[in-house]
Amino acid sequence: MSPLGGGSLLLAWQLKGKHVLIVGGGDVASGRIESVLAADARVTLITPSNGLHPLTKRFLDGPYSITYHDRLFGGVQDLANVDLVLTAIDDVAQSCVICSLCRELKIPVNVADIPESCDFYFGSQIRDGPLQIMISTNGNSPKLANIIRKKIEQNLPEHAGDAIIRVGELRAKLKERAPGVGGETGKRRMRWMIDVCTSWEMEELALLDDQMMRKLLDDGWEKNAVPSPAEMGARSRQMYSATPNVAAPGILVTTLSFVAGAACASLFLLARRR
Numbered sequence: 001m002s003p004l005g006g007g008s009l010l011l012a013w014q015l016k017g018k019h020v021l022i023v024g025g026g027d028v029a030s031g032r033i034e035s036v037l038a039a040d041a042r043v044t045l046i047t048p049s050n051g052l053h054p055l056t057k058r059f060l061d062g063p064y065s066i067t068y069h070d071r072l073f074g075g076v077q078d079l080a081n082v083d084l085v086l087t088a089i090d091d092v093a094q095s096c097v098i099c100s101l102c103r104e105l106k107i108p109v110n111v112a113d114i115p116e117s118c119d120f121y122f123g124s125q126i127r128d129g130p131l132q133i134m135i136s137t138n139g140n141s142p143k144l145a146n147i148i149r150k151k152i153e154q155n156l157p158e159h160a161g162d163a164i165i166r167v168g169e170l171r172a173k174l175k176e177r178a179p180g181v182g183g184e185t186g187k188r189r190m191r192w193m194i195d196v197c198t199s200w201e202m203e204e205l206a207l208l209d210d211q212m213m214r215k216l217l218d219d220g221w222e223k224n225a226v227p228s229p230a231e232m233g234a235r236s237r238q239m240y241s242a243t244p245n246v247a248a249p250g251i252l253v254t255t256l257s258f259v260a261g262a263a264c265a266s267l268f269l270l271a272r273r274r
C-alpha cells in the first residue's frame with residue numbers, strides 16, 4: 001500500500017440554510033453562486049452592479065434567497081454571521097485582505113485563483129439530480145479537471161439520477177415500515193437494500209413508482225426476498241426495450257421452433273417405420 005498524504009478531504013458539505021458571502025459578480029462569481037444555490041444556501045452578494053455578469057443578473061432576478069449589495073466589499077462588518085466566504089474579484093490585494101479577515105474569524109474561505117488563500121478548492125462538477133460528482137486535481141491542473149469531467153459525463157450510466165431519487169424514496173418508505181437505528185433490523189434493512197440495488201438494473205430502479213414500491217416492500221421486504229421487476233408489475237415494454245433481457249422472447253421462440261421441428265421429424269420417422 002502506498003503511503004497516504006498529499007491530497008485533500010472530499011466531502012459533500014451541507015449548506016442548507018447556511019449564510020454564504022460571495023464577493024464579486026463576474027464570470028467566476030456566477031459559477032460560485034450557482035454552486036451554493038444548488039446546495040440551498042442563503043447568499044449575500046457584494047459587488048458593484050456595473051460589473052455584473054449576465055448569469056449573475058439572472059440569479060438576482062430569479063426565485064432565490066440572495067441579498068444583494070451594490071458596492072465594493074466594505075470590511076470586517078460584512079463578515080458578521082457569515083458561515084462561508086467565496087471571493088472572485090480582479091483585485092489581488094483586496095482578495096488577500098478578505099482572506100486574512102476570514103482566517104482571523106475562522107470563517108472558511110475560497111479566493112478564486114489564489115490557492116494559498118483557499119481553505120478548500122472548487123472542483124469540476126457533474127450533477128444529475130442528487131448525483132454529484134466532483135473532479136479535483138488538488139490544484140495541479142484545473143484544465144485537466146475540466147477535460148476529465150467531460151469524459152466522465154459521456155460515460156455515466158443512463159437514468160442514474162432518476163434511479164437514485166427512486167431508491168431514496170424506497171429507503172425512506174422502508175425506514176418507516178421498519179424503523180430504528182442499528183441492531184438486527186438495521187442490518188437486515190441494509191442487506192435488503194444492497195440486494196435490491198445490485199439485482200435490479202439502473203433503468204429498472206428509475207421506473208419504480210409508488211405502487212411498485214409498495215408491492216416490493218409487501219412481497220419482498222416482508223418475505224425476505226428480492227422479487228424481479230417483472231414480478232413487481234414493471235411496465236414490460238419499457239423495461240425490455242432497455243435491458244439485456246430483450247433477448248429472452250427471441251430465445252423462447254427459437255426453442256419452441258426447435259422443439260416443434262424435432263417433434264414433426266420424429267412423427268415423420270415413426271410413420272415411415274410402420
Ligand SMILES: C[C@@]1(CC(=O)O)C2=NC(=C\c3[nH]c(c(CCC(=O)O)c3CC(=O)O)Cc3[nH]c(c(CC(=O)O)c3CCC(=O)O)/C=C3\N/C(=C\2)[C@@H](CCC(=O)O)[C@]3(C)CC(=O)O)/[C@H]1CCC(=O)O
Pocket residue numbers: 031110111112113114115118120121122123124125135136137138139140141142143144145146149
Ligand atoms: C475546476 C475549476 C472549478 C471552478 O473554479 O469552478 C477550477 N478552476 C477551473 C478552471 C480554470 N482555472 C484556470 C484555468 C486556466 C487553465 C489552467 O491553468 O489549468 C481554468 C480552465 C478553464 O478556464 O477552462 C486558472 C487557474 N485556476 C487556479 C489558478 C491558480 C494556480 O493554479 O496557482 C489558475 C491560474 C493559473 C495561472 O495563472 O497560470 C486555481 C484553482 N482553480 C480551481 C478550480 C482550484 C483547483 C482545482 C483543481 O485543481 O482540481 C484552484 C486551486 C482554486 C479555486 O479557484 O478553487 C474550474 C473548471 C471547471 C470546469 O470547467 O468544469
Ligand SMILES: NC(=O)c1ccc[n+]([C@@H]2O[C@H](COP(=O)([O-])OP(=O)(O)OC[C@H]3O[C@@H](n4cnc5c(N)ncnc54)[C@H](O)[C@@H]3O)[C@@H](O)[C@H]2O)c1
Pocket residue numbers: 023024025026027028029046047048050051052053071072073088089090091094112113142
Ligand atoms: N478558479 C477559476 O476557475 C478561475 C477561472 C478564471 C479566472 N479566475 C480568477 O477569478 C477572479 C475573477 O474572475 P472573473 O473572470 O469573474 O473576473 P471579472 O473581471 O469578470 O469580475 C470581477 C468582479 O469583481 C468585482 N469586484 C472587483 N473588486 C471588488 C471588490 N473590492 N468588492 C466587490 N466586488 C469587486 C467586479 O465588479 C466584477 O464584478 C480573477 O482573479 C481571475 O483571475 C478564476
